[in-house]
Amino acid sequence: MAIALDIARLNPNAPPVAATGAAVAAMPDEDPRLPLIGLTREQLGAALLEAGIPPRQVNMRENQIWQWLYHRGVTSFDAMTNIAKDLRAQLAERFTLARPEIVAEQVSSDGTRKWLMRFPARGAGKPVEVETVYIPEEGRGTLCVSSQVGCTLTCSFCHTGTQTLVRNLTAEEIVAQILVARDRLGDHPGGAAPEGAAIPTEGRAVSNIVMMGMGEPLYNFDNVKAALTVVADGEGVAVSRRRITLSTSGVVPMIERAGAEIGVMLAISLHAVRDDLRDELVPLNRKYPIAELLEACRNYPGVSNARRITFEYVMLKGVNDSPADAKALVKLLRGIPAKINLIPFNPWPGSPYECSDWETIETFSDIVNRAGYASPIRTPRGRDILAACGQLKSETQRMRARERMALGAMVAGTGE
Incomplete structure (x- = not known):
């Protein structure tokens, strides 16, 4: 069950925020400054x-x-x-120096936090919304940051993929997500964390950044590069590049450039060991098949046993979770300094998949572990507030989807 948040100001410089699920007044017209x-x-x-x-x-x-x-x-x-x-x-x-508007702030029963942020109109456009998620863990706090409003990739297991791309986020909007999270978590000097908040007991509240929220970062390369340059600067936000991970579904031509120009850790949304299945799960594979993707990973600048590439693998019941799949995954990654993150599927309204049974996930994990790959099973976090991997989507898009479903049910009921 989600926990309502105490909306007291946590940073004396931070703007106020509406209570969980409530909207605040609309932002004024575009600021000319x-x-x-x-x-x-x-x-x-x-x-x-x-x-x-x-x-x-x-x-x-x-x-x-x-x-x-x-x-x-x-x-x-x-x-x-x-x-x-x-x-x-x-x-x-x-x-x-304006921050985005925080439309809603939710706290999961496991301590995960999700913010729905609204950015003002750009030019002739309309205000847009994105979600940003904070995941507290033992010894670190990870912030999952969005790079686009919506997504073009339509991965079949991903809720974000059901929302069409609205536009790229600017470098300002990417960095602002991090500043808002630090405001709310009391992570600036003199700030105070929310009472009872799940944050690391030592060090910074936001210690790790993952470009793994809404959108494909490598389709917004210039803005992501500029934003992460700001975040990694040692005299500012000062998050080490080794604590920043860029996750891509496999935009092969941009992978080498990301390593050379951004220099952060790389994660690949793999999810399948055969092209026919990956074509279905990650349609981008039809353009950049597995062999091309893995070759780009072998050539990623700076990759080594100390800087391994993370391969993300969502566990889908009866789809990609067999022992044969695990053995094929080990074979595919041979020669690449890598680790594997097994992600139990996080369901969302209308999703066509189920999560693999826990025993199946453990069997899969044992196979890749014996082959020398660290394969922690990522315990689902924030499911009760739709904040887990693959569940992000702007609330406006969710509302429109609910309206479409309600209209469809009404039409079906009248027989029209």
Whole structure:
């Protein structure tokens, strides 16, 4: 059963949020000011120079603002106390530090947290919504971040794949998800975690980032690259690249570039050992079949026994979970420094699959473990709030789906 959240402000700089499941007032029309969140250091310096900051001061101001934004997590220029008051006012007229609107915040019975965030309209577009999930575990806290609104890949086991692609998220919108999570979890200096929150007892609340939410990160490469450059910067959010994982369904031409230009850990949504089955589960396989995908993994820059590629494998009852499948998986990955994450299928409304029996999953795990692959079984987290792997979808899209189902039932009832 999901637990309602205490909506007290956890960071004195963070904006208020509506109670679980409730909507707050709509955001105003698009702000004409330039957002600073998500700009790389070079872009930030250029923006300050264009705003009239003397060239000899640009580096200093850039460093000051950077630390206030990403280390301190402030949401107002007024909080930047080592910058002169008149300059703060000048910056506030030209730039914005706004966070997205939090439409809803849910807490699972297992401590997993999910935020539905709404971003304002861009140009002629409409406001958009994405979901971001925080998974507390022993010794670490993992934030699952979205890269797109919707998805084009239509993976048959994935709830997100039933939502059409609306647009890519900007670098600002990707980084903002992380800042909001840190606000809510009290992860900035001086912040306070929610009472009774499940977070690591030591270290940071958000210690790991996975680009594994809504969307395919490699189809939004430039924005994902810019965002993760900001997140990995040692003087800001400062999450090590070895604690950032980019998950892809297999956009083969972009994999080598991701390794060379972003340099984070790689995860592959594999889920099948035969092309005919993977064509059905992950339709992108028709364009980039398994052999091409695995060759790209062998050539991933920096891959080694110390930097293994994670292969994600969802366990679908009677579909891909036999001992023969496990042995074929071991054979496929031979020669690739790899580990395997076995993911019990997380059901969603209308899903065509069932989760494999636990005994079947354990048998599969034993086979790949004996072959030398670490294959932890990822215990389902956040199922009761539809926050588990493959369950994310914007609430607007869920609402429309429910309306379509209700209309269909009504029409069927009238015999029309």
